Amino acid sequence: MVPRSPETPRSERAAVPRNGLSDAPDATLAQRAADGDTVAFGELVRRHGGYLRAFAIRLTGSAADADDAVQETLIAAWERLDTLSDPAAVRGWLTSILSRKATDRLRKRRPTDGVIGTEPTEVEPVAPEAGPDERAVRDARLAALGRALDSLPATERQCWVLREISGHSYDEIAEQLGVSSSTVRGALARARTAVMAKMEEWR
Known part of the structure; x- marks a missing residue:
């Protein structure tokens, strides 16, 4: 474990809310x-x-x-x-x-390792205050988005997730995936087009 910085005086530490x-x-x-x-x-x-x-x-x-x-x-x-x-x-x-x-x-x-499964697709939790109807709509929309992403080729899906969810730049995505920035741009454009088409009913 990396060394911790010198201990902060108790008076300067982040206060804990009354409820814990x-x-x-x-x-x-x-x-x-x-x-x-x-x-x-x-x-x-x-x-x-x-x-x-x-x-x-x-x-x-x-x-x-x-x-x-x-x-x-x-x-x-x-x-x-x-x-x-x-x-x-x-x-x-x-x-x-x-x-x-x-x-x-x-x-x-390895190229033959693993395939996309049917795991939960939610990437952003539903607000606790959302009502049952709102939660149902949100869940259905997230499920549809998950199916849309699952249908994409691996590189397109990875580019979409890293850009649209994580906010990475094209160059950062290219570095992480070991491809060129132009490949990222092309894959992302195709992914966006496919996702928009599959999510048309939710627009």
């Missing part, structure tokens, strides 16, 4: 976790773990690879938390680490 860590903002949890607070880190994992796994499944098309990539991501994140410059942006930071871990696994995979 479950109500603490991400920035507070990340700051406390960087100081070695395993409970705070556990809350971050609980809060973002489902999103990370769904993202990894969409990227790799394999539940087994997704689980391994998420585990590697969490280990790396725990060791590097003191390098996080913006604690409030912890989800984006975790997603960036995960995208690298997932694409590393894709490079190592």
